[in-house]
Amino acid sequence: MFGWITEWAFHVHLLMAISWIGGSVFMFVLGVTLRDKKAQQEVYPHVGPIFGWFEVAALVTLLATGFILGVKYNLFTLLMHPNGTEISHALMMKVILVAILTVATIIHFVIAYRTNGKERTRKEQLLSRSSSMLIFILNLFVMHYAIVMRDIL
Numbered sequence: 001m002f003g004w005i006t007e008w009a010f011h012v013h014l015l016m017a018i019s020w021i022g023g024s025v026f027m028f029v030l031g032v033t034l035r036d037k038k039a040q041q042e043v044y045p046h047v048g049p050i051f052g053w054f055e056v057a058a059l060v061t062l063l064a065t066g067f068i069l070g071v072k073y074n075l076f077t078l079l080m081h082p083n084g085t086e087i088s089h090a091l092m093m094k095v096i097l098v099a100i101l102t103v104a105t106i107i108h109f110v111i112a113y114r115t116n117g118k119e120r121t122r123k124e125q126l127l128s129r130s131s132s133m134l135i136f137i138l139n140l141f142v143m144h145y146a147i148v149m150r151d152i153l
């Protein structure tokens with residue numbers, strides 16, 4: 001009865017992975033190229049919240065469809081009982097990295113939401129920048145392990 005959910009889960013998972021990673025790459029490019037303070041003050045207050053909610057929706061959908069795919073392929077049994085195979089290792093790495101990435105995203109989102117359009121303290125600035133850099137780098141590794149897993153499945 002719910003077969004169509006697993007049928008569609010991968011399509012949705014992939015579309016959201018593209019949106020989530022694409023968004024983070026674009027924001028990285030924006031951060032590097034838009035150096036003018038005045039331009040930043042004009043752009044970020046408008047783009048920030050739309051981007052933020054777009055990324056939250058993408059991540060929540062990624063986690064939900066990832067969970068459905070995990071159930072479909074019986075991966076949670078493998079996660080609880082790692083067996084030294086390549087897929088077991090890739091799965092473990094992907095799940096650990098996704099967990100760290102989710103925490104970093106929550107930290108980044110909360111700071112961004114609280115301070116949008118306002119001056120940030122040094123601590124907020126540091127936490128916000130380091131969490132976004134961490135999310136960016138982790139994404140590349142999550143994608144690598146996702147590809148390794150899919151090659152085997």
Ligand code: HEM
Nearest residue numbers: 010017062063066067069070073098142143146147150153
């Ligand atoms: C930030 C979060 C995530 C990102 C960016 C992501 C990214 C991806 C990508 C790009 C693929 C396709 C790989 C390819 O076509 O070669 C994929 C596949 C897959 N992902 Fe995720 N993923 C995420 C979270 C999760 C979670 C939490 C799970 C749960 C264990 C999961 C389970 C899977 C599975 C089972 C596949 C393979 C599906 C198949 O072969 O039909 N993903 N993921």
